[in-house]
Amino acid sequence: MTGVLTQEKHREFDYSRNDFEKIVKIIYKVSGISLSDRKEDMVYSRLARRLRRVGKTCFEDYLNFVIENNDEQKAFVNALTTNLTHFFREEHHFDYLEEVLFPEIFAKHQKRIRFWSAGCSTGEEPYTLAMVWEHFRNRPGGFDFKILATDLDTNVIETGRQGIYGIDKLRPVAEEYLTWFSQSSECSVNQRQVADQLKQYIHFKQLNLMQDWPMNGPFQLIICRNVLIYFDRPTQEKLIKRYYDLLEPNGCLILGHSESLGGNKGLFENLGKTIFRKIG
Numbered sequence: 001m002t003g004v005l006t007q008e009k010h011r012e013f014d015y016s017r018n019d020f021e022k023i024v025k026i027i028y029k030v031s032g033i034s035l036s037d038r039k040e041d042m043v044y045s046r047l048a049r050r051l052r053r054v055g056k057t058c059f060e061d062y063l064n065f066v067i068e069n070n071d072e073q074k075a076f077v078n079a080l081t082t083n084l085t086h087f088f089r090e091e092h093h094f095d096y097l098e099e100v101l102f103p104e105i106f107a108k109h110q111k112r113i114r115f116w117s118a119g120c121s122t123g124e125e126p127y128t129l130a131m132v133w134e135h136f137r138n139r140p141g142g143f144d145f146k147i148l149a150t151d152l153d154t155n156v157i158e159t160g161r162q163g164i165y166g167i168d169k170l171r172p173v174a175e176e177y178l179t180w181f182s183q184s185s186e187c188s189v190n191q192r193q194v195a196d197q198l199k200q201y202i203h204f205k206q207l208n209l210m211q212d213w214p215m216n217g218p219f220q221l222i223i224c225r226n227v228l229i230y231f232d233r234p235t236q237e238k239l240i241k242r243y244y245d246l247l248e249p250n251g252c253l254i255l256g257h258s259e260s261l262g263g264n265k266g267l268f269e270n271l272g273k274t275i276f277r278k279i280g
């Protein structure tokens with residue numbers, strides 16, 4: 001089969017079935033991401049950019065380079081992650097926080113509040129959390145509120161830290177929240193930067209969900225949306241059990257619209273719309 005894909009598609013670089021299978025194995029081992037055969041073309045186009053960049057002429061040479069070179073391994077992983085996100089994505093989740101979770105937290109007079117946006121991509125999700133938190137005008141003072149925002153991809157974490165977005169990205173942001181964005185000296189004409197007041201709540205950190213986690217929790221909220229879909233079922237279930245262990249009793253887990261608890265259903269109460277509360 002070697003070379004067949006290249007001959008059929010007249011590609012710039014030699015890309016065989018064997019190369020694709022090697023890529024599938026490496027990315028699974030490093031990140032838990034499970035690539036189906038349908039991703040063969042996508043993988044080619046994402047990695048072809050890397051081959052051009054590092055001056056390799058075929059995938060076989062490039063993959064040997066990835067195995068030997070730590071920096072390229074990072075770039076390889078970054079190229080293969082899918083980072084699609086936007087502000088106020090699945091808005092009903094933020095309505096739930098505003099209407100149920102935050103009032104509950106305030107009523108308990110709990111001061112230390114910890115949220116985790118796991119697989120936060122370029123930061124729109126944790127910044128949305130921070131905006132909704134700030135929007136809660138009746139909030140009593142004195143909270144120690146922090147959002148941990150983590151992702152495997154080092155590029156997206158850097159974007160999150162900078163908090164600079166093109167104005168097209170602000171389309172889903174309702175007018176009342178637009179005051180959190182302004183044109184700082186670091187922005188081009190078509191960019192806006194998130195206010196420091198929101199940034200102060202968020203700690204962006206590169207973290208591979210497949211490895212050990214340095215945090216002990218407990219978290220009141222773990223939001224992990226549109227991340228599990230990239231993993232196989234055993235990996236998803238293991239991850240959900242680990243989230244369970246880090247949540248406080250009755251803590252809230254929010255998944256993406258097409259994700260589910262799998263075999264962990266008994267651990268959470270299902271509130272609908274992929275919102276779950278830890279039992280026990």
Ligand SMILES: C[S@@+](CC[C@H](N)C(=O)[O-])C[C@H]1O[C@@H](n2cnc3c(N)ncnc32)[C@H](O)[C@@H]1O
Pocket residue numbers: 030031032033081082083084085086089118119120121122125150151152153156207208209210224225226227230256
């Ligand atoms: C589609 S984005 C989801 C962004 C956001 N949660 C949302 O729903 O809008 C998926 C993110 O999961 C991250 N990811 C994939 N595998 C990961 C892993 N093993 N550890 C941490 N993050 C991972 C990717 O880098 C990507 O940024």
